[in-house]
Amino acid sequence: QETSGNVLTLVSEQTTTFVRNFNPFGQTSARYTTLDFMYEPLVVFNRLKGNEPNYRLAESYELADDLMSITFVLREGLKWSDGEDLNADDVVFTYDYIAKNPALDFISVSALLDSVEKVDDRTVTFHLKEANSLIANTIVGMPIVPEHVWADVADPVTFANENPVGSGPMTEITRFTPQVYEQCRNPHYWDAENLKVDCLRMPQLADNPQVLSALADGSLDWATSFIPDIDNTFVAKDPEHHKYWFTPSSLVSLQLSMITPDENNRKAFTDVNFRRALSMLIDRQTIVDIAGYGYPLVNDDPAALGELYASFANPEAKAQFGQYASFDLEAGMAALDEAGYVDADGDGFRDNPDGTPIVIDFMVPNGWTDWIDAVQIAMETLTEAGLNISMSTPEAAVWTSSLIAGEYSMTLNALASAADPYFPYIRSFNPNDFGKSRFTAPHWENAELSELLAQYTQTKDAAEAKTIMDQAQLIVAENLPIIPIYNSPSFYQYNTSRFTGWADAENPKYSPVVSNANPARLLQLLDLDPVAAE
Amino acid sequence: MKLLSQLLHNKKALVGLIILTIIVLVAIFAPLLTEYSPTRRVGRPHQAPSWDHWLGTTRLGHDVFSRLVHGARVSLAVGFGAGLMITVIGTVLGVIAGYKGGVVDEVINFFTNMVLVVPNLPLLLVLAAFIGQASPLVIAIILGLTSWAWGVRVTRSETLSIRQRDFVKSAEMLGEPAWRIMLFEIFPNLISIVGINFIGSVIFAVITEATLEFLGLGDPNTVSWGIMLYNAQNAAALSVGAWWDILAPCFALAFLGLGLALLNFAIDEIANPRLRTGGMLNRWTRMVRIGEGKL
Amino acid sequence: MAFLLRRLAFYLAAFLVAATINFFLPRLMPGDPIQIMFASAGSELSLENLNALKLTFGFIDAPLHEQYFAYLKSVFTGDLGRSIKFFPLPVTELLGRALIWTLGLMGIATVISFTLGSLLGVFAAWRRGRLVDSVISLGAIFSSSVPAVVVSLIMLFVFGYTLRWFPNGYAANPLIDPAWNWQYISSVIYHGTLPLLTLVFVLTGGFAVTMRNNMINLLGEDYIVMARAKGLSDNNVMLWYAARNALLPTVSSLAIAIGTILGGSLVTEVVFNYPGLGNTLYQAIIARDYPVIQGQLLIMTAAMLVSNFVVDLSYVLLDPRLKKA
Amino acid sequence: MTTPVLSVRNLNIDYVGAETDFHAVKDVSFDIAPGEFFGLAGESGCGKSTIAFAVSRLHRPPALIRTGSEILVEGRNVLELSDDELRKFRWREVAMVFQSAMNSLNPVLTIEAQFYDVLRAHGPIGRAEARARATELLKLVDIAPERLDSYPHQCSGGMRQRIVIAICLALNPKLLIMDEPTTALDVVVQREILQRIDVLRKKLGFAVLFITHDLGLMVQVCDRIGIMLEGELVEVNEAQTIYRQPQHPYTRKLWASMPKLRGEQTRVEASS
Amino acid sequence: MSDPILALDNVSKVFGRADKPVYAARSVSFALHRGRTLALVGESGSGKTTAARLIMREYTPDEGRLMFRGAPLGKADARALRDYRSSVQMVFQDPFASLNPTHTIRYHLERPLKLHQKGLNSAQRQTAIVDLLERVKLDPKLIMPKFPHELSGGQRQRISIARALAVNPQVIVADEPTSMLDVSVRQGILNLLNDMKAELKLALLYITHDIATARYVADDIMVMYAGQIVEWGAVDKVLDDPRHPYTRLLLSAVPDPDRRFDDVRFADELGRIEEIRKQAALPQPSITEVGENHFFRPIPA
Numbered sequence A: 001q002e003t004s005g006n007v008l009t010l011v012s013e014q015t016t017t018f019v020r021n022f023n024p025f026g027q028t029s030a031r032y033t034t035l036d037f038m039y040e041p042l043v044v045f046n047r048l049k050g051n052e053p054n055y056r057l058a059e060s061y062e063l064a065d066d067l068m069s070i071t072f073v074l075r076e077g078l079k080w081s082d083g084e085d086l087n088a089d090d091v092v093f094t095y096d097y098i099a100k101n102p103a104l105d106f107i108s109v110s111a112l113l114d115s116v117e118k119v120d121d122r123t124v125t126f127h128l129k130e131a132n133s134l135i136a137n138t139i140v141g142m143p144i145v146p147e148h149v150w151a152d153v154a155d156p157v158t159f160a161n162e163n164p165v166g167s168g169p170m171t172e173i174t175r176f177t178p179q180v181y182e183q184c185r186n187p188h189y190w191d192a193e194n195l196k197v198d199c200l201r202m203p204q205l206a207d208n209p210q211v212l213s214a215l216a217d218g219s220l221d222w223a224t225s226f227i228p229d230i231d232n233t234f235v236a237k238d239p240e241h242h243k244y245w246f247t248p249s250s251l252v253s254l255q256l257s258m259i260t261p262d263e264n265n266r267k268a269f270t271d272v273n274f275r276r277a278l279s280m281l282i283d284r285q286t287i288v289d290i291a292g293y294g295y296p297l298v299n300d301d302p303a304a305l306g307e308l309y310a311s312f313a314n315p316e317a318k319a320q321f322g323q324y325a326s327f328d329l330e331a332g333m334a335a336l337d338e339a340g341y342v343d344a345d346g347d348g349f350r351d352n353p354d355g356t357p358i359v360i361d362f363m364v365p366n367g368w369t370d371w372i373d374a375v376q377i378a379m380e381t382l383t384e385a386g387l388n389i390s391m392s393t394p395e396a397a398v399w400t401s402s403l404i405a406g407e408y409s410m411t412l413n414a415l416a417s418a419a420d421p422y423f424p425y426i427r428s429f430n431p432n433d434f435g436k437s438r439f440t441a442p443h444w445e446n447a448e449l450s451e452l453l454a455q456y457t458q459t460k461d462a463a464e465a466k467t468i469m470d471q472a473q474l475i476v477a478e479n480l481p482i483i484p485i486y487n488s489p490s491f492y493q494y495n496t497s498r499f500t501g502w503a504d505a506e507n508p509k510y511s512p513v514v515s516n517a518n519p520a521r522l523l524q525l526l527d528l529d530p531v532a533a534e
Numbered sequence B: 001m002k003l004l005s006q007l008l009h010n011k012k013a014l015v016g017l018i019i020l021t022i023i024v025l026v027a028i029f030a031p032l033l034t035e036y037s038p039t040r041r042v043g044r045p046h047q048a049p050s051w052d053h054w055l056g057t058t059r060l061g062h063d064v065f066s067r068l069v070h071g072a073r074v075s076l077a078v079g080f081g082a083g084l085m086i087t088v089i090g091t092v093l094g095v096i097a098g099y100k101g102g103v104v105d106e107v108i109n110f111f112t113n114m115v116l117v118v119p120n121l122p123l124l125l126v127l128a129a130f131i132g133q134a135s136p137l138v139i140a141i142i143l144g145l146t147s148w149a150w151g152v153r154v155t156r157s158e159t160l161s162i163r164q165r166d167f168v169k170s171a172e173m174l175g176e177p178a179w180r181i182m183l184f185e186i187f188p189n190l191i192s193i194v195g196i197n198f199i200g201s202v203i204f205a206v207i208t209e210a211t212l213e214f215l216g217l218g219d220p221n222t223v224s225w226g227i228m229l230y231n232a233q234n235a236a237a238l239s240v241g242a243w244w245d246i247l248a249p250c251f252a253l254a255f256l257g258l259g260l261a262l263l264n265f266a267i268d269e270i271a272n273p274r275l276r277t278g279g280m281l282n283r284w285t286r287m288v289r290i291g292e293g294k295l
Numbered sequence C: 001m002a003f004l005l006r007r008l009a010f011y012l013a014a015f016l017v018a019a020t021i022n023f024f025l026p027r028l029m030p031g032d033p034i035q036i037m038f039a040s041a042g043s044e045l046s047l048e049n050l051n052a053l054k055l056t057f058g059f060i061d062a063p064l065h066e067q068y069f070a071y072l073k074s075v076f077t078g079d080l081g082r083s084i085k086f087f088p089l090p091v092t093e094l095l096g097r098a099l100i101w102t103l104g105l106m107g108i109a110t111v112i113s114f115t116l117g118s119l120l121g122v123f124a125a126w127r128r129g130r131l132v133d134s135v136i137s138l139g140a141i142f143s144s145s146v147p148a149v150v151v152s153l154i155m156l157f158v159f160g161y162t163l164r165w166f167p168n169g170y171a172a173n174p175l176i177d178p179a180w181n182w183q184y185i186s187s188v189i190y191h192g193t194l195p196l197l198t199l200v201f202v203l204t205g206g207f208a209v210t211m212r213n214n215m216i217n218l219l220g221e222d223y224i225v226m227a228r229a230k231g232l233s234d235n236n237v238m239l240w241y242a243a244r245n246a247l248l249p250t251v252s253s254l255a256i257a258i259g260t261i262l263g264g265s266l267v268t269e270v271v272f273n274y275p276g277l278g279n280t281l282y283q284a285i286i287a288r289d290y291p292v293i294q295g296q297l298l299i300m301t302a303a304m305l306v307s308n309f310v311v312d313l314s315y316v317l318l319d320p321r322l323k324k325a
Numbered sequence D: 001m002t003t004p005v006l007s008v009r010n011l012n013i014d015y016v017g018a019e020t021d022f023h024a025v026k027d028v029s030f031d032i033a034p035g036e037f038f039g040l041a042g043e044s045g046c047g048k049s050t051i052a053f054a055v056s057r058l059h060r061p062p063a064l065i066r067t068g069s070e071i072l073v074e075g076r077n078v079l080e081l082s083d084d085e086l087r088k089f090r091w092r093e094v095a096m097v098f099q100s101a102m103n104s105l106n107p108v109l110t111i112e113a114q115f116y117d118v119l120r121a122h123g124p125i126g127r128a129e130a131r132a133r134a135t136e137l138l139k140l141v142d143i144a145p146e147r148l149d150s151y152p153h154q155c156s157g158g159m160r161q162r163i164v165i166a167i168c169l170a171l172n173p174k175l176l177i178m179d180e181p182t183t184a185l186d187v188v189v190q191r192e193i194l195q196r197i198d199v200l201r202k203k204l205g206f207a208v209l210f211i212t213h214d215l216g217l218m219v220q221v222c223d224r225i226g227i228m229l230e231g232e233l234v235e236v237n238e239a240q241t242i243y244r245q246p247q248h249p250y251t252r253k254l255w256a257s258m259p260k261l262r263g264e265q266t267r268v269e270a271s272s
Numbered sequence E: 001m002s003d004p005i006l007a008l009d010n011v012s013k014v015f016g017r018a019d020k021p022v023y024a025a026r027s028v029s030f031a032l033h034r035g036r037t038l039a040l041v042g043e044s045g046s047g048k049t050t051a052a053r054l055i056m057r058e059y060t061p062d063e064g065r066l067m068f069r070g071a072p073l074g075k076a077d078a079r080a081l082r083d084y085r086s087s088v089q090m091v092f093q094d095p096f097a098s099l100n101p102t103h104t105i106r107y108h109l110e111r112p113l114k115l116h117q118k119g120l121n122s123a124q125r126q127t128a129i130v131d132l133l134e135r136v137k138l139d140p141k142l143i144m145p146k147f148p149h150e151l152s153g154g155q156r157q158r159i160s161i162a163r164a165l166a167v168n169p170q171v172i173v174a175d176e177p178t179s180m181l182d183v184s185v186r187q188g189i190l191n192l193l194n195d196m197k198a199e200l201k202l203a204l205l206y207i208t209h210d211i212a213t214a215r216y217v218a219d220d221i222m223v224m225y226a227g228q229i230v231e232w233g234a235v236d237k238v239l240d241d242p243r244h245p246y247t248r249l250l251l252s253a254v255p256d257p258d259r260r261f262d263d264v265r266f267a268d269e270l271g272r273i274e275e276i277r278k279q280a281a282l283p284q285p286s287i288t289e290v291g292e293n294h295f296f297r298p299i300p301a
């Protein structure tokens, strides 16, 4: 049966089979069109515009002056897709619910909240455990579910929510097979006026090559997939309509464990001169060009922020320490010589200044081919500079636990992009997270930085915040605890033959990536206009 | 020795041996055959075959020809290493089970049948996945430990029939100890079966190693045909039109497989004279045609 | 009958052992099995969430033997747990979906290549030493020596990418709803052609060689000569006397070959992205979806056992000597 | 004089080798008269079976019947028959019992099917009719008709041998070739079978070409005997004549080396 | 007569399952004496080979005992077994199968010497081998380096005999040693066995179904039928005056060029033997002595 109306065909997830699961709390199991499209966020923050809020279910929010609470006000006349009212009770219910069922709390927001209080039918106040100026960013990540449905769910973890009742633009599942499903317009959507797309169609595509062939023959409107040699394989097939735009996303950096079990390595790794030299020996551009097909963006910001957080950048950091974050083989080798890392025992490899050998195992998870390529390229120059380096590719799980424990020498690590540089810093350098998260893999701590970061969330004053952040950047840039290499791209391909209104490099209104980690995709959906039939 | 001279007289075996020799020589002299290192970037990504790069370059800019000739080493080493292990285990267990009979046989036979009904490749996949970063050595070892069952089965049934032969009986009557009977009376008569088993196991090991690596369960540090396939597949060599990247290891594998298979076929013919189709049949056809006689 | 009963008992034992291996495999490997099992799903989850998730998967802190018996019980009641990747889909259902495709693909490929290979082997043996024989033998050697990966990649390259005659993935056009209509069925056939061809190519040679060797060994038998002496037509002797008897050992080799076929179809499915068991296993391994991997191994073992049993049965049917024994 | 059933003239058969040929049958000529029991004796490998196979043209490559050889069955040259004629000729004119009965019945077909096969191949016949004929034939060799539904492995060796003989008689052939039909059997069973053949021959009138290396047996059952040595037929004569007045030295040596059951025991130094 | 070197005393051996036993040997008793040959004849499946295997201790008797040099043989431990084996040897039926195709003749003869005559050094072994080959009338130089397939059937059988002699045995069991050989070669082997027996004072058990050769080599003969020994005695006496119906049948079935087929009322004899076959499972009949050194078991009424 043909679905009537304007159908937008998109690929958000790659899978071998579709399972009917629209449980918005199941990050790994729910269909990727569940968040945002089915369960609308309170607010969507536009990262490309300095976190400008786009109010969705909430029409406003207000952070208390002491930063110890935040109050959201819902829009008027909101309805669930089954026609029931959507009000503050549902919000409170949702937060109580995830507090009761910790397995549901996929963004660990409960831990930050003291209580959630209904003020009136449209107003909810979140009381925090600690002052936090950035809490709104976290809270909006949790989908709000209807109390009248979820209160009766026996086991919300395994609940598949096959017939979802949602608040977003696309809530009705009109067709579901393991090979394709369609998700259509919410009859009670509050913003229906802006919604020109009637249905989303999600064909099952198992991997990048399949997405590519679907893209190339024009059957997909919107996709997020790695495509090799995209200008030839995709754009050239129909240059007028086949388009793409890659935005920088998570930071990939080279990391060293400051607490690595190997005593000799540890001596070198904890020496900032060694780290700086190492950083200068990484040929970032080649890695980007070859391992990444030229898609990623070189990150040569010693403060590890780069393009992504350009609006927060402290030019001073780059001016003072920039030379340590860009490739210069000669300088790097000279720096090593100067710091005393020379071949003491004549085995052809550089040793510590005290003569003990440095033998580095470069760890990268098995099967992560682009990283493996990147490591191999990085190793070329490192080896040429006289370092004794080999690569190992353990199981991802083993890799993760080694990183968490700090029991490794050298690795690549990725850190998701966020709305504010505070997040990458706190995730990477928070001593409280040592041994808990792989993002703290370097196990590098700096009291001054910790203090600055703590202050940062405590201030409401933008100017003060900027000063703090500038200082933090200087500290990071000086110590180079992580060696930035590149920001991976967010892949975004689209086809203009059926719909227009796409964000692109000329009009970077928000991030249009259709992956489930980008709430701004909702904005993109609402901006689409069908091309009038000829 | 007799086997060897017979091998040299068999056309199929000869072709097989030549193929194998070429590959072995290429593997041994790999560094002399190419100026390029197999693990360094020596060109732009995915350059088509040219005078500089006979078989083009990979996505990373490695020289395909260099990787191919160096990769032969791993394929051969794993093939022959695992093949040897499979054969040794299979033959030892098979001869013991077949000769000893009784409980020993029951036990060995049970496990053999057991291993035969557990699907091999999936099991290997799972094992490799659990072990993680399966280097060629690890692959060879798990291949050796999981694939001996077929060998036991054929050796055992052959041993059973040899055991019935009078020369084994007479050795028993002479009071030869059991191990001597197995080693010196039965085993020499199994040479061709063992040979077939060995070559068959080598083929199996080469194919399986390549398959495991192709599926991404190998160690990316190795230079081998399976890893080449894996890298090519990952670089979407087919969809970007870099056929040389994927076809080179394909043909290398097929070539090695063909050589080994020819050899195996020939051993089969030598072991079983009925299977032989020597020059006499050609001669016969010719003689019938010129009317020297008929059937 | 006693023969079949004994085989059945063996199969049961074999299944038990496979189930046991399955149980111990993750527990024998270095590292915490739970950590390994949830690694890819859980890398973004906090420890609290992980613990909560583990409970729902039944990782109780019981003594090993209790875990073992609980596991056996669930296996024999057909409960293989739930997939992590395709949560909360039960593993049985996930594999059930895939099983249909694999059975279809493998079944048809086996039937075609077995028939074709056996026929070729029969002809080659009958015309031994002539041109037909040389051509068939060499072809068979070649086809059985090329790895399935290589064949499928080359097929994909030639027919999928270069000539574009066939699609390069899927079991059917996803936009067509599964139904018993020509549109869907033709799409299934169209998508199945390349994997099928690959499998047939890989398998036929082996069967042909086996059959040829068996036939040649048989042709000297007195009853074959007697059949010719009786004045039966060549075709009659070849098919009814020689081939039928040569089939017996071939059938038993089929039982062993099924393992190889499973392996071959695994690779083929992966290369052609065919949604069968092999591909599911591969995806599960990549995603480290352990409930699926374990269920998969069990199902594949069960499939092997069933097909071995079918082979046993047909052996009994084909060979009257076994009926009474 | 009547035409012989079988008349072999200048028969030369080679086994073609890769380089040289093995001349297995050298210029052999002999006749068998209708109803005659003709024996062919000689050491293992002297070419007896090769001759037997040639009569029905059962050879497969690399055997080669040299041009110039003639095998006449009732005057018709077998070597000139077309494929189709050959098929019709086999079994109708010449039937054959092979070296071992154990293996000359197809193990996977019932006895009935193996009767039906041959009857079908030589003319249209219904199942029921074929079964009736088979029953009749089995009676000739003293086997219960229920055996028709058995498989060969369910019958004893002697029984199988008799079944083969019954099948041989299905088309009333002129000549029955028996190539060492009893070597695998006990003397008692062997004796019984030969005696039965002898009786049937007298009743049905077919000739027998009997091949064995047991000379004593041969003299006892045959009318005439041919002695072969390395592919050559060295002596042909009446059985008793050959026994009592052997001409060829080889024949004489054969007799001398045969231990006797009765009478003088002589010791002969035979070479090995 | 001297004391027997080896004797079977009421030995029985049963094969098969309890519900369908096959009596391969039933209360079999006989004795072997040095310097004498005992022939064992009988139809196929009558238990001749079983008797040989019992002697070779490949089977253990279900009932009865094996006496060696007057003493009963108990459960065999490895050493006792080796001891026994250096006294009792066997020559097999098929010379093609009883030599290992992968070893030279030299190896075949060297092994028994190494195993059973430990004292010899390699030069002594060499002489011993040459000696053995000469004894079986083969040219040592020519034969030693050859492989079995390069020899004729008769030569191979000679090697088998030489190998049996190599351990210096007192008893040789020959199970149809000539049935696979050509008639003209057969004689030579039989002569050889006869000579060895006389020269080395061997006790020889000669198993065959060919009564004529039995007469040629043996001093005494036993006729076996359905696992039982039904008639025995000196060769001439038994063959001249057969008493048991089976012995008679056997004798009449033996091809005899002096008598035409139709001379013998074979069918009648056959009918009678069928009757004995039916009674074969009945209890043991007593033994009747017909004359000096000639006994038989009459069929029960």
Ligand SMILES: Nc1ncnc2c1ncn2[C@@H]1O[C@H](COP(=O)(O)OP(=O)(O)OP(=O)(O)O)[C@@H](O)[C@H]1O
Pocket: D015, D016, D022, D024, D042, D043, D044, D045, D046, D047, D048, D049, D050, D051, D062, D063, D213
């Ligand atoms: N297919 C063959 N190829 C080559 N030589 C053969 C072939 N078949 C038989 N011969 C040879 O031809 C000769 C005669 O063989 P044939 O089978 O006729 O002997 P035979 O007298 O029947 O012997 P036996 O008594 O052992 O049956 C033998 O020397 C044998 O080696």
Ligand SMILES: Nc1ncnc2c1ncn2[C@@H]1O[C@H](COP(=O)(O)OP(=O)(O)OP(=O)(O)O)[C@@H](O)[C@H]1O
Pocket: E015, E016, E022, E023, E024, E042, E043, E044, E045, E046, E047, E048, E049, E050, E051, E209
């Ligand atoms: N290992 C065994 N298992 C079961 N039955 C056996 C075994 N060995 C022999 N028999 C049976 O015992 C009986 C005697 O067999 P044996 O081999 O001793 O006979 P034979 O006289 O040597 O016969 P032949 O002359 O054919 O060699 C036969 O019915 C045989 O089937």
Ligand SMILES: [Mg+2]
Pocket: D048, D049, D050, D179, D180
């Ligand atoms: Mg013959």
Ligand SMILES: [Mg+2]
Pocket: E048, E049, E050, E175
């Ligand atoms: Mg016997």
Ligand code: NI
Pocket: B001, B002
């Ligand atoms: Ni040699």
